[in-house]
Amino acid sequence: MPSHSFTLNGKRVTVEAPADMPLLWVLRDLLDVTGPKYGCGVGACRACTSHLDGDEIQPCVVPVADCAGREVTTIEGLADGDRLHPVQQAWLDCDVAQCGFCQPGQIMATAALLKKTPRPTDADIDRIENVCRCGTYSRIREAIERAAAGR
Amino acid sequence: MARQLSRRQFVVYSLAATTLTVAAPLGCDGSTAQGAEEPADGDRRASDVLVTGTDAEMLVLEVTPANKVVVRLPRVEVGQGVTTAVAMMIAEELDARLADVDIPLADARSEGNQFTGGSSSVSSLYGPARQLAATARAKLVTAAARRWHVPARTLRTRDTRVFAPDGRSATFGSLTRSAARITRPTVPTRPKPASKHRVIGRPTTRIDARDIITGKATYTGDLTVAGAKPTVVARPPTLGGKVVSVDSRAARALPGVHEVVRIDGGVAVVADTFHHAFQARDALRIKWAPGPLANLSDSGIRSRLRAAVPKLQNPPPGSAQTEAEFEFAFVSHAPMEVLTAVADVRAGRAEIWFSSQTPTSAREDIASAIGLPVSKVRIHVVRGGGSFGRRLNHDAALEAALISKKARRPVKLMWSRADDIRHGRMRPASQHRIRASHDRGRVVAFAHAMSSVSESSGKQGLSAQGGVRAAVRAPAAAPLPSDSGLYNFGRLSGDSGSVDLPIPLGAWRSVDSGTVRTAQEIVVDEIARGLGKDPVAFRRTTLRGKAVKAVLDKVASAGKWGRTMPAGHAQGVAVHEEYDSAVACLVEIDAVDPKNPRVTKVVMAADVGTAVNPRGLQAQLMGTAVDGISTILRAGLHIDRGAVRESSFADFHYARQRHAPQHFEAHILPSDRDPGGAGELGVPAAAGAVANAYARATGTKPRRFPLNF
Ligand code: FES
Ligand code: FES
Numbered sequence: 001m002p003s004h005s006f007t008l009n010g011k012r013v014t015v016e017a018p019a020d021m022p023l024l025w026v027l028r029d030l031l032d033v034t035g036p037k038y039g040c041g042v043g044a045c046r047a048c049t050s051h052l053d054g055d056e057i058q059p060c061v062v063p064v065a066d067c068a069g070r071e072v073t074t075i076e077g078l079a080d081g082d083r084l085h086p087v088q089q090a091w092l093d094c095d096v097a098q099c100g101f102c103q104p105g106q107i108m109a110t111a112a113l114l115k116k117t118p119r120p121t122d123a124d125i126d127r128i129e130n131v132c133r134c135g136t137y138s139r140i141r142e143a144i145e146r147a148a149a150g151r
Numbered sequence: 152m153a154r155q156l157s158r159r160q161f162v163v164y165s166l167a168a169t170t171l172t173v174a175a176p177l178g179c180d181g182s183t184a185q186g187a188e189e190p191a192d193g194d195r196r197a198s199d200v201l202v203t204g205t206d207a208e209m210l211v212l213e214v215t216p217a218n219k220v221v222v223r224l225p226r227v228e229v230g231q232g233v234t235t236a237v238a239m240m241i242a243e244e245l246d247a248r249l250a251d252v253d254i255p256l257a258d259a260r261s262e263g264n265q266f267t268g269g270s271s272s273v274s275s276l277y278g279p280a281r282q283l284a285a286t287a288r289a290k291l292v293t294a295a296a297r298r299w300h301v302p303a304r305t306l307r308t309r310d311t312r313v314f315a316p317d318g319r320s321a322t323f324g325s326l327t328r329s330a331a332r333i334t335r336p337t338v339p340t341r342p343k344p345a346s347k348h349r350v351i352g353r354p355t356t357r358i359d360a361r362d363i364i365t366g367k368a369t370y371t372g373d374l375t376v377a378g379a380k381p382t383v384v385a386r387p388p389t390l391g392g393k394v395v396s397v398d399s400r401a402a403r404a405l406p407g408v409h410e411v412v413r414i415d416g417g418v419a420v421v422a423d424t425f426h427h428a429f430q431a432r433d434a435l436r437i438k439w440a441p442g443p444l445a446n447l448s449d450s451g452i453r454s455r456l457r458a459a460v461p462k463l464q465n466p467p468p469g470s471a472q473t474e475a476e477f478e479f480a481f482v483s484h485a486p487m488e489v490l491t492a493v494a495d496v497r498a499g500r501a502e503i504w505f506s507s508q509t510p511t512s513a514r515e516d517i518a519s520a521i522g523l524p525v526s527k528v529r530i531h532v533v534r535g536g537g538s539f540g541r542r543l544n545h546d547a548a549l550e551a552a553l554i555s556k557k558a559r560r561p562v563k564l565m566w567s568r569a570d571d572i573r574h575g576r577m578r579p580a581s582q583h584r585i586r587a588s589h590d591r592g593r594v595v596a597f598a599h600a601m602s603s604v605s606e607s608s609g610k611q612g613l614s615a616q617g618g619v620r621a622a623v624r625a626p627a628a629a630p631l632p633s634d635s636g637l638y639n640f641g642r643l644s645g646d647s648g649s650v651d652l653p654i655p656l657g658a659w660r661s662v663d664s665g666t667v668r669t670a671q672e673i674v675v676d677e678i679a680r681g682l683g684k685d686p687v688a689f690r691r692t693t694l695r696g697k698a699v700k701a702v703l704d705k706v707a708s709a710g711k712w713g714r715t716m717p718a719g720h721a722q723g724v725a726v727h728e729e730y731d732s733a734v735a736c737l738v739e740i741d742a743v744d745p746k747n748p749r750v751t752k753v754v755m756a757a758d759v760g761t762a763v764n765p766r767g768l769q770a771q772l773m774g775t776a777v778d779g780i781s782t783i784l785r786a787g788l789h790i791d792r793g794a795v796r797e798s799s800f801a802d803f804h805y806a807r808q809r810h811a812p813q814h815f816e817a818h819i820l821p822s823d824r825d826p827g828g829a830g831e832l833g834v835p836a837a838a839g840a841v842a843n844a845y846a847r848a849t850g851t852k853p854r855r856f857p858l859n860f
Contacts, residue, residue, distance in 0.1 A: 035366025135777025
């Protein structure tokens with residue numbers, strides 16, 4: 001079986017896995033990194049959203065082979081030790097989560113958005129595709145604005 | 152475990168333990184449990200009966216030597232915030248820091264109230280939880296008084312410690328052993344009056360918020376149970392379809408595949424990872440027999456439903472009529488976390504992990520399905536990634552147990568999203584016929600007849616199992632239209648019919664009220680329009696209840712009812728009363744493109760009695776607003792020749808950020824009443840308000856939901 005090496009949340013990892021195995025299952029089933037959630041497996045719900053070289057990806061549709069030599073960041077790697085990432089802090093301040101299942105993906109999507117677009121407009125926020133079945137959207141919007149304002 | 156009756160309040164027990172451990176019985180429903188909050192020295196009241204129960208029925212509080220307060224909660228956390236609300240009740244009465252209170256979920260018990268549903272959790276726990284903590288506090292204070300040889304009444308409690316007037320202090324943890332031996336506390340064990348509340352009623356962040364945002368919160372699929380391998384099931388293309396034959400050679404030849412087993416609902420594959428499991432599933436060559444609905448599609452279901460709507464009563468002679476018929480499609484619960492269960496079934500015992508609203512009945516059903524006595528089946532209740540009623544049923548856990556038994560190994564079963572959407576459960580499709588009769592500007596009769604699909608009994612594959620029993624479902628049932636009596640509408644009548652079909656159904660947040668009351672609120676607007684009256688003014692003069700009028704007034708003022716809107720935009724309003732609570736919703740919609748409307752603003756107001764955590768309550772209302780927007784505008788399921796057409800969030804159009812209001816606010820009206828229900832409350836008001844706003848913006852009469860489907 002081919003082996004793949006990449007950086008995961010700052011640490012070098014090597015896994016043996018079929019080249020077409022989606023990163024999501026590599027993370028969850030082989031590396032026991034369970035922050036990225038399965039919500040559909042087809043790129044539609046975005047619950048699995050993580051970063052590849054700082055850009056948003058949906059690991060359920062990214063083959064592990066595509067990650068070789070690159071940097072993968074999941075929700076577990078977003079904070080700086082005990083210091084929360086500003087987006088996580090905003091999420092905490094706004095008490096965004098309900099069941100919480102979509103929130104790792106929501107936070108990772110927002111962190112990637114703010115990196116490219118530090119001052120997102122309403123329309124930018126509307127373009128976020130992540131589903132929240134609990135309907136936390138208005139608190140998500142509030143938290144994004146809060147994180148963007150650097151409060 | 153010796154039980155001893157506290158003298159002052161027979162409803163709280165001291166459990167013989169080396170640490171302070173007290174227990175309060177939980178009633179079979181909210182009202183009985185609430186009896187526990189009032190001390191009734193020797194006076195045998197209704198709640199007294201519960202004292203004969205076993206420890207398993209109790210809400211148990213333990214103070215650990217490490218200064219943690221642990222209450223094993225016989226409810227499930229699925230996002231509604233029950234663990235936070237209970238932690239707040241405990242922290243309030245104990246004067247503990249919220250961070251020192253842990254609320255793990257209790258394993259399935261054999262009896263007692265372990266039901267999460269019908270928006271009953273907070274109301275059923277409010278009395279027992281506070282009484283429990285108040286008793287524990289009194290014992291801790293008494294223990295400290297003995298240690299320090301000072302009168303107990305001079306001591307104060309704060310931050311999980313007892314303080315003496317001279318400044319000495321001791322943590323609860325350091326007192327727990329001596330407090331365990333106190334049988335007669337020397338300070339009162341009564342819960343605080345509401346005026347003294349410092350935690351209850353204060354907007355509070357979820358106790359698990361940090362775990363969630365750092366990815367540490369653990370759901371069933373995240374558990375590591377020794378040897379439990381990823382498992383998926385190949386399911387039939389149609390609802391209730393059956394395996395005729397299966398050729399599993401290619402699948403078994405794939406790497407990482409452990410087992411292929413045939414079960415009622417299809418063919419299960421156990422593999423090293425979910426990737427391997429899905430690949431092997433797709434390599435199975437299965438011949439399917441079509442399910443029992445293979446000749447039925449939406450149009451056929453609709454016409455059968457229409458025929459099943461009972462006749463409306465004759466209108467009063469001389470009255471004029473406003474009549475309307477409504478259709479609601481099937482709706483998936485689609486909780487964000489798909490159904491997942493870990494099962495380890497051995498020869499003489501079984502252990503199952505999953506998120507369940509009804510673990511007691513799940514345990515019985517699973518035990519009987521795998522042929523073990525109930526006492527040999529352990530069920531660990533795990534936090535759920537949403538539910539909306541879906542976890543009242545235990546289809547996946549039952550299936551996992553059967554697969555584990557057959558494969559002779561522990562399994563971690565996951566339904567794919569497509570499994571979840573295509574094989575149920577769902578809110579039943581329904582049809583409604585409503586007639587309001589008016590005479591000289593007054594409504595003199597209101598008749599509502601409906602029909603809905605009900606799940607035919609008889610074994611239709613696994614999906615018919617793990618159903619909600621009548622007794623469990625009862626608390627969630629909505630009032631019949633005939634007895635709602637929300638409005639002063641003269642003679643009320645209602646009747647319902649059903650079409651029995653082998654479709655896996657389930658109670659969906661707010662159950663029947665989600666359609667029944669929504670349809671009624673649309674008709675209320677149409678009556679007002681017919682009479683030339685403003686929808687808010689008309690409601691204000693015809694609603695009966697004070698609370699519901701107050702919430703209506705609140706949204707009308709906060710939401711600036713009647714403000715001028717551009718063409719194609721409009722406001723809409725609706726109200727609802729249930730679970731001893733009242734709610735109103737005002738929405739603004741942009742329907743310039745009627746095919747692509749956007750709710751831009753939502754203002755809600757609720758009176759739920761005492762709001763334990765106003766921030767959590769606002770979150771619940773926000774969730775119901777998005778449910779209303781989704782089910783009215785876009786989200787539903789089609790049935791094509793016996794199969795559900797949708798299969799993911801790409802085609803089941805639950806709202807995303809671009810469909811959610813840019814502005815949301817929820818006002819909580821102050822109240823000293825005991826808590827009512829809140830989790831499901833907002834759905835009919837939100838759905839009704841969205842439909843009414845759409846009608847006003849487009850000049851149409853919305854009749855079929857979702858509107859853009
Ligand atoms: S699981 Fe990756 S997008 Fe849904
Ligand atoms: S918080 Fe439950 S799905 Fe978003």
